[in-house]
Amino acid sequence: MTYFKLALRLLWRDARSGELTILLLALVIAVTSSTAISLFSDRLQGTMNQQAADFMAADLLITGPTKISHDWLEKARQLNLKAANGAEFSTVLIENEQLLLSSLKAVSQHYPLRGYLKTRQADYQDEQRVYSGPVVGEVWVDQRVLTSLGVNIGEPLQVGELSLTISRILSYEPDKSGTFYSLSPRVMMHIDDLAKTAILQAGSRVQYLFQFSGEEADIKQFTAWLDGKLSASQRLLDVHDNRPEIGAALERAERYLGLSSILVILIAGVAIAMAARRYTERHFNATAILRCLGCQQNQVLSLYGIQILVVGLVGSSIGCLLGWFAQYGLFYLLADLLPSTIASASLLALVIGFITGLVTLLGFALPPLLRLKKVSPLRVLRRELEPLSSSAWLVYGLAASIVAGMVWYFTQDLKLSLIIIGVGFVTLGVLAGLIVLVLLAVKTFLPKLTLSWRLGIQELVREPKANIGQILAFSITLLAMLLSFTVRNDLLKDWQNQLPANAANYFAINIFPDQVADLKLLFKQKSIPTGEFYPVVRGRLISVNNQLAKEIVAKDSVGERSIQRDLSLTWSSNLPEGNEIIAGSWQLEQASYQVSIEQELAESLHAKVGDKLGFTIRQKDFTAVISSIRKVQWDNMKPNFYLIFSPGTLDSYPSTLITSFYLSKENKPALNQLVKQYPSMTVLEVEMLLKQFEKILTQLSQAIDYLLLFALLAGISVLFASIYSTLDSRMYSGALLRTLGSSRKLLKKSQFIEFATLGLIASLLAIIAKEFVSYFLYQQVLHMPYQVNYWVWVVMPTTVSICLGFAGMFGLRRVLTSSPVQVLRNL
């Protein structure tokens, strides 16, 4: 106990003197960002787990592109389960000459079986909970439908061929899925009205929902009975499933937000390591005295270990508290992509954030701290005796292990983790090497510079190892921010800019075969240029050479995304425009069960010409042999397909057709006629799709930028950690210079030059790295033309240099304000 009290006393005195401020600050920044992410993920998980039944509006849900067998419904009835059913699909509404792509859901009498809906009977009225859906003849709509189409409650809404009365505003729906189309405003109607709309026909793109509720034992029995009966396209979810449909985009966003927080931890870790190193060095003398008085090596380690642990507990606690508030920022930025009601956080999320802080502190502060164990008592008589530095393996190995562990924790994928870690280390290595070269080059110019420049630059080149850490921290943060900002802007600009003047700006889907001739005629009459009409059957890719495709594909790959949903399968005897054969041959003979596959999908599946692909359509399985591999120009605004079959392969399945067309602004009224005449057809406006995508992209990147702010704060803590680690020697040289007659102005100027140069080097390196990464990204991944952003080359280095120059001057003000005689006496 006495020992513990001694440790706390030493800690309190050091804390009061500001010794541990930077270390604590860096730790708080790291824990705040990781806790915010942990809470965010935990609350999303909790939303799905704890409210699973309400979230599904049932105890059991079966979804799929086809209706279930009547036997299943009969079995459910026998087990005393309550049942509800529905259908969900996209359709275009037209009122007051306005068009709106909406997400329509038709529900049966007992929906929702669990949970409730929330509606309003007028604008700005209070919400009411209701426990059943709209009645026959009525429709409930999202507020956006009213504002976009200029309609009101009580007025009619044309849905396909049926006119329904808008009776309520729907503000909350428990089981709204998080797909791209769920961002379209919702329209809810009674399922008995669906047939009269004439929108759905065989082959239409629709998701059927069959919901069941009852006693848990009965549900289990029903689930067991269903085992083996579901087709590959159908999905069964019960309350224990972790991830009901909330969207792959959201899962990915969670992963990338987590990786952003690792960047924060890494940079904060550098600040912690620097601050710990200074703290350690300033305690060599005290440790020597303690050793002299009889303190053993492990007792020294315990004494300082207790202190660091207490700092960790305090820092992690503050960080957890701030993280609690910071997570609300993430929810605010991603509000449109998330369910409207989010579960509360669990204690575990806070514990994870807390432990992250302790682990980070341990990983980055332990190696410097271990030096104290090696301090010789002889140092009381020989000040020059310093303990050897910790092994570089220990220093870097511990930090690297922690970062690697965190990457794996967020990705849950070993291969992806290794790629990220590998790329990360290579990037750091290359940047560090460049920094060394730049500093060496700068050193050669030293003798030619004026005094203030020489004094400033000298500080940079004198301790290259310490300065590499600072410059790297800022470079990495600036690189991440630059990439996030420029890629987002360039991506959206490119899609808008590269379209030829008359490129198709609309897609029409769900066209039925018997409508094609008349539709083509109508397009011609209206002078609307169209592309080819391609038949489409929805089916799922299952296997490659009899091996399940899910065992082959990597996480986040084209292949993984392609097997998780039904694909649009087509057939053609001619090679479509914008497609180029790169392997095999195109000749697709009639009914030969051959298929041509897109290049990236083939690579993702490790498939080649001659391999057999297995498919399932409407519970019927079949295989097709790969006859060719195609390179596809995806951005040509024409329908493009991953898989094109030989004609006759898919004849036995009901199909719809898809085409694209160009509609000028002047000809837009023709669209209204098209939609009115063909209510089952869904028209997608490219511009509207881009706007929706832009919205998602902007929100996600804003969330990442929010976290990168923490990285910037961590970078600033590195700057101050570095300043304080060299403060003693700077004060000494400053005192000497002033004693010899140097003015404060000269010293101020040299300080500004030093940090402005540091900022200049960091920002230029970040920009160079960003150009390389962008070039690779744009050419190889995004297939966009690469161009240099010249304004970045001017604005960023100027801004960063000036900011860091002033920050450095602020941090070093003690050098100018302390009395030279006091400094020389004390040192």
Added chain:
Amino acid sequence: MIISASNINQVVTSSEGELSILKDVNISIKRGESVAIIGTSGSGKTTLLSLLAGLDTATSGEISLDGKNLGKLDEDGRASLRNELIGFVFQSFQLLPTLTALENVMLPLELVGDAKAEQAATELLTRVGLAHRLTHLPKQLSGGEQQRVALARAFVTKPTILFADEPTGNLDSKTGRDVIDLLFELNQENNTTLVLVTHDLRLAERCQRTIQLEEGRVVV
């Protein structure tokens, strides 16, 4: 003999090659004796003190403190022995700057978990005339006061041996005399064996015996 050193050699390696600091040094000191080790600057006095106190290990030879062979103890063993047997007074005081006078004196007792550390420290600081300065930090004390705190710290464990390295080196002559008087008083009260390293011959004369070093050798 409380301290016994036989055939001590200390060689260090520098950029100019090997340097012999001590050569064939043999010393014996009786319990309760006061011995001054004198010599010019660079004669090896401080090195000898560091070896006798167990702060460093000799290149060759054997040193025993109270019958315990230092060469057979590891670093922690020597630390333990220091706490048990030895008190130190240094030229530059060597107080922990963030602890008060009282806390500095308590330190050796706290390291072994002595619950009465505060009481013992207070008594000793009163003895050295600093009862009114218990809560002051070293930077708030004069040089003489700091050295008296160091003396109190050295004697709080009632050491068997006291090693003092130029205890008045950083003090003016009057303050130095006061401190030395106090040192010898405490020494007598505690019946401590005193080993004092100094280049001040008048100080050396106050000890019972003098050992003179010249170029690393004991001058007979």
